[in-house]
Amino acid sequence: MGLSMALRARCKLNYFAALGERAEAHYNGHVIRVTALAIAGTATWKFSAIVVWRQQRLQRAKLFLQNQQKFTAADDAVRCGLELATNWILDGKPE
Numbered sequence: 001m002g003l004s005m006a007l008r009a010r011c012k013l014n015y016f017a018a019l020g021e022r023a024e025a026h027y028n029g030h031v032i033r034v035t036a037l038a039i040a041g042t043a044t045w046k047f048s049a050i051v052v053w054r055q056q057r058l059q060r061a062k063l064f065l066q067n068q069q070k071f072t073a074a075d076d077a078v079r080c081g082l083e084l085a086t087n088w089i090l091d092g093k094p095e
Contacts, residue, residue, distance in 0.1 A: 021045075021074040025082060029053055030089055034081035036074035044070040047081035051089065062088065 021036040030053040036045045049064040064084055071077040088094070 021078065023078045023082060025086075027086060028089060032082060032085045034078045034085065036071075036077040036081075038074075039070065042070075044072060045074050045077040046070060047077040049081040049085045051085050062093070064088075 023032075023034045025032045030051050032049065032051050034047055034049045036047055038045055046067060046069065047064075051062045051064075053060055064081065067080075067084070069077075069080060071080065
């Protein structure tokens with residue numbers, strides 16, 4: 001799975017690994033893990049993403065599960081999950 005040049009440039013990822021339907025990226029002190037989820041009975045995918053970071057000696061996490069988008073390929077779902085998570089970090093982690 002390849003990340004778009006725009007996403008790589010914007011995020012300045014210092015680590016990225018993709019294993020088919022999963023990806024992990026380290027970005028600005030955060031660990032982003034994204035998994036593509038096959039939707040039963042269809043040929044479509046969704047994603048789940050989690051962002052983990054440390055704040056004031058505590059480990060924090062944000063989980064993204066409630067996405068309504070459906071994708072025809074697992075790598076597209078993973079890419080969208082990475083974009084959502086990195087945008088959330090860049091936006092200052094709004095609740």
